[in-house]
Amino acid sequence: MTRRWPAALLSLLGLLVAALFFHDQGKARAQVDLEMSQSLAKAALSAVDFVPAGEVRTSLRYQRILVWAWERACWEAGRASGLFPSVVVSWDDHAEVVLRGWEVVELRRPIEGNPGPHLPTVLLEDHIRHQLQPIFPELASFSLQRLVSRTLEGVVWQRAYFARSGPPLPKGWREELMVELSGSTVALVKRTLVPEPSDMGVVMGRWAELSRITWLAFFAVGLVVAGLGLAALERLYFRLHLPWFSAVFLGLAVWFLGRELSHNRALILFWALGSGLSLLLARDQAGGKPSPWPWCLVLGVLLACWSLAWWELVVLFGGWAPRFGYILGGDWAQTLGEAVFRALSEEPVFRGGLLWLVSPFLGRGGAGFVAAFLGSLLHLLPAVPQPSAFLGELVAQMGLSFSAWRWGWFAAVLIRATWEALRLGVAAPLFPWQVIWPSVILLAALGVAWAGFRR
Amino acid sequence: MGRVPALIGVLLLAAFVLGSWGFQSPKRCGSPQQAAQRAEAQATPLNLLWGKLRGFSRLPDSWLLVYQPSHGSWVVSVLVPDLGRPEPPGLAVASWLPGARLSASAAQHLARSPTSPISFAERLARRDWYFQASVVFGALPAGTLESPWRGLGVFPWAGSLFLGLLASGALARRIRPHPPLPGLRKPILLACLVMLLGVGGVIKLGGDLFVPGVRPFVTLLVLAAAYALALSVIAASALLFPIFPNSPDWSILGTGVLLGWLGGLSLSPSWSVTIAGLSPRWLWLLAAPILVAFLLDLAATGVALLVTPLGSLARIVGLGAAAMSLAYGGGWGLLTAASFLASLFPSGQRFWLALGLCLGFLPGAWWLSVGWLGPLRDALILMCGVLGLVLWQIFRAPLERATIRRCG
Numbered sequence: 001m002t003r004r005w006p007a008a009l010l011s012l013l014g015l016l017v018a019a020l021f022f023h024d025q026g027k028a029r030a031q032v033d034l035e036m037s038q039s040l041a042k043a044a045l046s047a048v049d050f051v052p053a054g055e056v057r058t059s060l061r062y063q064r065i066l067v068w069a070w071e072r073a074c075w076e077a078g079r080a081s082g083l084f085p086s087v088v089v090s091w092d093d094h095a096e097v098v099l100r101g102w103e104v105v106e107l108r109r110p111i112e113g114n115p116g117p118h119l120p121t122v123l124l125e126d127h128i129r130h131q132l133q134p135i136f137p138e139l140a141s142f143s144l145q146r147l148v149s150r151t152l153e154g155v156v157w158q159r160a161y162f163a164r165s166g167p168p169l170p171k172g173w174r175e176e177l178m179v180e181l182s183g184s185t186v187a188l189v190k191r192t193l194v195p196e197p198s199d200m201g202v203v204m205g206r207w208a209e210l211s212r213i214t215w216l217a218f219f220a221v222g223l224v225v226a227g228l229g230l231a232a233l234e235r236l237y238f239r240l241h242l243p244w245f246s247a248v249f250l251g252l253a254v255w256f257l258g259r260e261l262s263h264n265r266a267l268i269l270f271w272a273l274g275s276g277l278s279l280l281l282a283r284d285q286a287g288g289k290p291s292p293w294p295w296c297l298v299l300g301v302l303l304a305c306w307s308l309a310w311w312e313l314v315v316l317f318g319g320w321a322p323r324f325g326y327i328l329g330g331d332w333a334q335t336l337g338e339a340v341f342r343a344l345s346e347e348p349v350f351r352g353g354l355l356w357l358v359s360p361f362l363g364r365g366g367a368g369f370v371a372a373f374l375g376s377l378l379h380l381l382p383a384v385p386q387p388s389a390f391l392g393e394l395v396a397q398m399g400l401s402f403s404a405w406r407w408g409w410f411a412a413v414l415i416r417a418t419w420e421a422l423r424l425g426v427a428a429p430l431f432p433w434q435v436i437w438p439s440v441i442l443l444a445a446l447g448v449a450w451a452g453f454r455r
Numbered sequence: 456m457g458r459v460p461a462l463i464g465v466l467l468l469a470a471f472v473l474g475s476w477g478f479q480s481p482k483r484c485g486s487p488q489q490a491a492q493r494a495e496a497q498a499t500p501l502n503l504l505w506g507k508l509r510g511f512s513r514l515p516d517s518w519l520l521v522y523q524p525s526h527g528s529w530v531v532s533v534l535v536p537d538l539g540r541p542e543p544p545g546l547a548v549a550s551w552l553p554g555a556r557l558s559a560s561a562a563q564h565l566a567r568s569p570t571s572p573i574s575f576a577e578r579l580a581r582r583d584w585y586f587q588a589s590v591v592f593g594a595l596p597a598g599t600l601e602s603p604w605r606g607l608g609v610f611p612w613a614g615s616l617f618l619g620l621l622a623s624g625a626l627a628r629r630i631r632p633h634p635p636l637p638g639l640r641k642p643i644l645l646a647c648l649v650m651l652l653g654v655g656g657v658i659k660l661g662g663d664l665f666v667p668g669v670r671p672f673v674t675l676l677v678l679a680a681a682y683a684l685a686l687s688v689i690a691a692s693a694l695l696f697p698i699f700p701n702s703p704d705w706s707i708l709g710t711g712v713l714l715g716w717l718g719g720l721s722l723s724p725s726w727s728v729t730i731a732g733l734s735p736r737w738l739w740l741l742a743a744p745i746l747v748a749f750l751l752d753l754a755a756t757g758v759a760l761l762v763t764p765l766g767s768l769a770r771i772v773g774l775g776a777a778a779m780s781l782a783y784g785g786g787w788g789l790l791t792a793a794s795f796l797a798s799l800f801p802s803g804q805r806f807w808l809a810l811g812l813c814l815g816f817l818p819g820a821w822w823l824s825v826g827w828l829g830p831l832r833d834a835l836i837l838m839c840g841v842l843g844l845v846l847w848q849i850f851r852a853p854l855e856r857a858t859i860r861r862c863g
Contacts (some may be wrong), residue, residue, distance in 0.1 A: 197580045201551040201668070205527065208666070209673040216677045216684075223688050230622060234629045361691060414550075 007450020011298045015445050018305045022437045023114060025308055025426055030113035032087055032429040034058045035328035040104070041097035047134040048186045050109045054092025060429060061086040061098065065193060065203050068382060073170035075320050080135045080322065085429050091299075104135050107189040108178015112113075115183030118156040123148055128179050129159055131186055142177050155181055172196030193398040206382030210389075221413045222272065228277035228353045235281070243283045251276030254345045261337050278353030287353060294447025296411050299403060300418025301437075301444055307423045310392035316381060321383040335428040339420035342379075343413045350375045351404035351412040368401035376398070377431035463723030477679065482537075483826030486804035487511040490518035490535040498533050500540040501597060505531045505544075509671055510662020511732060513725040521662035523689050527670035528552055546590070549668035553816040554581030554593015562591040564862030613791045617754060620794055624757030628696040631760075639806075643693040646742040647686045653738040654679050660729065689746055698752050705848040707708035711811020712841055714796075718812070719819020724786055731852035740837050744813030747790075751809035754794035759802065774804050789816075812840055 038056055045052055062085035074081040084101035119127055125144050132139055139227030142162035149158040162177040169175060173196050180188040235242055251272040279286070311321040350371040358367040362446035376393035381391035396419070404412040418440060425431040491508050504523030513519075517536040523529070527550045532540040557565070559572055564586035572584040581593035589598055650657075658678045665674050719727065730739050758776075762769040777795035780788040793812050798806040818834030825831055 161667055195579065197551050197553040200579055201528075201549060204551050205549065205668045205670070208668045209670065212664075212669060212677045216680050220684055223684065226622070230625050233626055236625075237630045361694075388466070400534055 004094040004452045007295075008448050011295065011448045011452070012348050012453075014302055015298060015441050015448075018301045019304050019438070019441050021309065022422075022441075026434055030347035031433075032060070032085060033432075036090065036097050036102075038089050040102060044097050044107055044135045045081055045095055045109060045145070048107065048109060048131060049435065050095060052091040052093060052095040052109075061088050061089045065200070065207060066193065068350070069195045069203045070170070070173075070193075071322050071382075072203060072254070072320055073173060074198060075315070076199075077170050080323065103191075104189070105191040107186075109187060111182045111185060115155060115181075115185040115187075117184055119158070119181070119184050121149075121437065124158060124160060124181070127184065128186070129131055132179065132189065135189070136191075139177075142175075153171065155182055157169045157187075169193075170199070172199070188276050203296055203315075203382050203386065206384070206386060209386065210380045210382060212291070217374050218270075220374050221354075222270070224349065224354050224357055225270065225274045225277065227265075227357050227448075228274070228281055230279050232280055235301055242280050243279065246283065247276040247280035250279045250344070250348065252357060254341070257337060257341045257344065259332060263341075270299055271349070271455045274349040275345050276355065278348040278356070281354035282348075282356040282409065285356060285408055286410040290408045292411055293414060294444055294451050296403070296414040297418055297440060297444035298448055300415045301422065301441060303415065303419040305395055306399075307392065307419070310395075310425060314388045314392070319384050319388050321389060322381055323354050331430045332425075332428070332432055335424050335431045336421055339424055342420050343417035346375060346378070347404075347409060347413040347416050348401070351400060351409035355404065355409070364405060368405055369398070372397035372401045464854065471717065482824055484518070484537050484728060484824065486829075487513075487518050487520065488728075488826045489827070494520055494541045494544075496536045498535075499543045499550070500684055501531065501544050501546060502595065502596070503529065503531075507534040507671070509665045509674075509762045509792040510659050511729065512660075512662055513728040513732075515725065519662070520637070521665055521712050523665045523667075523671045525671060527668060528666050529671075530665050532777075537592075543589070543598040545599050546592065546595070547667045548583075548592045548595075551579045551668075552593075553579075554595065556582040557584065557591065557594060558723060559584065566591050566596045570749070581632050602667075609786055611787050612786035613780055616780070616784075617787055617791045617794065618756040620754035620761075620791070621750060624753035625692065625696045627756045627760035628753070630719070637768040639694050642745055644690050646688040647693075647743040649742040650738055650746065651683055651686050653684055653733075653735055653742075656733040656735060657682055658740070659733055686746075689749070692753070693782055696753060697710050698749060699803065700752075700805050700806040703807045703848075704804050705845050707800065707804045708807045708811045709842070709849070711808040713811075715812040716819035716822075716838070718789070719816040719821070720823055722789070723820045724789070726786060727817055728819065733819050736830060740814075740817060740833055744810060744817075747813045748806055748810035751790065751793050751797055752806040753791025753814070754790070755797035755800075755805045755809070756793055756802070758798035762798070771797055787800045832839055 037058060042417040043050065048148075051413060066082045070083045071081070074414060086098050086100045086105060088096065088098050090096040091422060094108070094110045096106070096108045097104060129139055136142075139162075142164045145163050147160050149156055151157070152419075160179045160181075162179070163174055164177075165174045176192045178188070178190045178192070179186060181443045232242075253267055254275050255272040258271065259265075263330060301374040311323055316323045354374070355364065355367045356369045358370055361367075362370065372394055374395040376390055380389045380393060400412045403415050422433075422437060422440065425433045425436055471751045490511070497503070502727070504524050505522040508520060508521065509523050510521045511518055512521075514534070514821070515535050516538075520533045520535060522531040522533070529552070532545040532547075534545075540841060556577075559575070563570075563586070564571060566584070566586050566589045568586040570587055570588050574585045576583045583593070584591040585599075591597075658675055661674070661678045664678060665671060666838060671673035674849055690701045692778065733739065745758075759769075762772055777792040780795060782788075784791050793809060798808050800809065802809050818838050821830045821834050834853075
């Protein structure tokens with residue numbers, strides 16, 4: 001038996017712990033069932049006497065800041081609660097229903113033909129409550145605030161504004177419900193959550209601060225990319241042998257992946273250039289054989305565990321952090337694509353190019369720390385106190401720097417992709433996390449067992 | 456350089472100094488600290504705390520002061536004209552702060568505006584009304600916010616050109632290696648270190664980066680870190696792209712000082728007056744010129760590399776480009792013009808010319824526009840010291856000086 005069996009045993013133990021942890025995390029995640037949403041949307045429309053026609057489309061809509069503010073308000077009230085992302089179900093005939101979890105938050109239907117007789121004001125509230133009761137069971141807790149009406153082309157349009165506050169809403173939050181009727185037909189219903197200003201202010205303020213910090217990281221990485229560009233030009237002038245084909249291929253891969261994910265063009269160009277130049281100059285530090293992929297998977301899984309556990313730790317020590325971090329609105333392919341994009345674009349630069357450029361000045365340890373520091377500034381989330389968000393990321397990034405030092409930066413790419421896929425996936429409503437995490441853990445366990453216990 | 460041209464230079468300088476005494480500009484201004492005192496004592500009260508003075512900026516006839524409290528929920532900016540009372544303070548408020556939802560007529564009454572509001576914005580828990588020269592945040596009337604960078608617009612072409620020249624200069628130093636002069640690395644590294652120690656004063660330049668909703672300590676941290684990073688890059692550049700000047704030709708250095716002085720006197724940009732208000736001032740008079748001269752020398756090397764194929768036309772092109780940059784390049788045009796100008800000199804003397812330009816520029820700029828004692832005294836001491844050194848070197852017995860030509 002080789003000497004690697006102790007590491008393999010340790011890794012298997014780590015994977016077991018990770019499996020138990022992920023199982024626990026999975027229970028709390030907000031997953032969306034699109035088919036169920038469609039049938040709920042149809043039922044809501046039929047409650048207002050409308051049958052939608054044409055092709056049905058679904059998409060996700062989410063307000064990240066609002067979700068975080070809600071989480072924070074609930075945390076202050078001493079309970080853990082998250083807001084579901086909204087699912088928009090729309091049809092070709094412009095009928096549209098938006099659901100948050102199983103609740104209808106918006107309903108819009110086209111008015112064709114006669115909308116029915118105009119209702120006098122005294123009858124309007126009862127009519128609305130009667131008609132919307134099947135869609136909004138909690139409508140009784142809303143009180144009518146005001147009524148507005150206008151006549152358009154002989155049809156009377158009326159709007160009723162309802163509102164509620166108090167439990168189950170957090171302290172200081174309100175919920176408004178606007179109902180629009182054309183004649184006696186409900187044409188539009190819109191339910192809006194109005195957050196308490198200080199809850200929203202903390203999250204918005206922290207988010208604005210983080211964007212400033214991200215500028216700093218981009219400034220630093222921009223300088224690194226400029227340095228790499230100069231070094232590449234110098235080598236081009238002296239006609240040194242460089243892996244031009246691989247570099248261009250990686251740059252193009254990052255570019256097309258970024259375009260597919262609809263990122264900002266300047267950002268994609270920046271990362272495509274950076275990763276291509278890093279591969280061009282630091283190819284010999286990418287790592288070689290034997291491929292350490294099983295260990296990379298293990299480290300990726302452990303880093304994802306760390307990222308998810310860090311938020312729990314912050315809350316445990318009296319701070320606050322959004323439990324589900326980044327919420328990606330797309331399907332599983334977008335979440336996976338984002339994970340791969342981050343790994344392919346950032347890791348070659350931080351663990352390859354930056355180390356190659358800065359090591360002569362600071363040594364490999366110092367350069368690794370700088371890479372981890374800058375990397376941890378790029379994807380921060382709002383937290384109270386703010387540095388707690390940074391510390392959690394920094395530790396994980398140090399792990400990546402260590403892996404790059406141990407196995408080369410290509411290993412860091414693999415670890416990063418695994419880590420990001422798992423941690424982004426837990427907050428992505430359409431990501432099959434329940435399938436992905438056992439598969440990754442099983443694959444890692446098999447790979448580690450094979451690599452660690454073979455003779 | 457012989458004694459006659461040097462004497463001519465000295466006479467020119469003396470004439471200009473005397474001339475500048477005779478044609479004193481009426482635009483001399485007080486210090487930003489005096490402006491802050493006036494603003495805090497005389498400006499219309501806002502009914503909220505201003506916080507600390509976070510930054511200041513010089514506009515043509517006034518100082519713009521930026522205040523922000525430590526919680527960062529709002530930013531107050533005050534325009535303090537050199538003559539007259541401070542303008543009503545401008546206010547920017549975080550969009551989530553609660554307030555009132557006033558009607559248009561109530562807001563107009565509160566703002567004491569003769570005209571109707573131009574527009575309004577529904578915020579989370581208040582309504583903001585915007586008038587021609589004022590704004591009502593919820594129920595709080597205030598002036599509109601001035602931006603010190605309004606004249607700069609997007610990143611100017613001259614700045615991009617200067618960065619490109621720096622890059623080509625760095626490349627030129629790598630592909631045309633030459634024996635470096637280790638003696639000059641230490642002053643550059645030392646200048647970087649000294650400039651780093653002055654970070655507390657430098658961040659006063661970033662007044663526009665303080666925005667409502669972002670706590671000032673975060674902005675200060677980011678500014679300080681970016682500044683330290685830029686200095687580290689310059690220090691690393693001094694090692695990677697070392698300069699190779701000959702021993703100084705004192706007449707070229709003197710010419711540079713004279714040109715810098717003249718340039719400062721004639722242009723006197725407002726940013727130079729802003730710098731006069733920073734402390735410690737000696738950083739900007741001694742350490743900053745060394746760093747800027749290093750960068751100008753690097754950019755001039757880049758120009759030389761780029762215009763090599765032009766042969767004898769290179770000088771004309773260089774002069775034309777310098778004039779164009781100076782005329783149309785704005786603030787960044789000064790750097791670009793200086794780079795083009797330095798490229799006309801022999802490679803071993805570019806650094807000394809650039810150093811002279813940088814040493815002379817700020818004292819020249821302050822001489823006519825600054826109206827408080829500190830900068831004028833420091834500028835005078837610096838100019839006397841530098842010119843005294845130059846004259847002493849020129850007029851002392853000529854020594855056999857090693858030049859690159861003789862070496863090789």
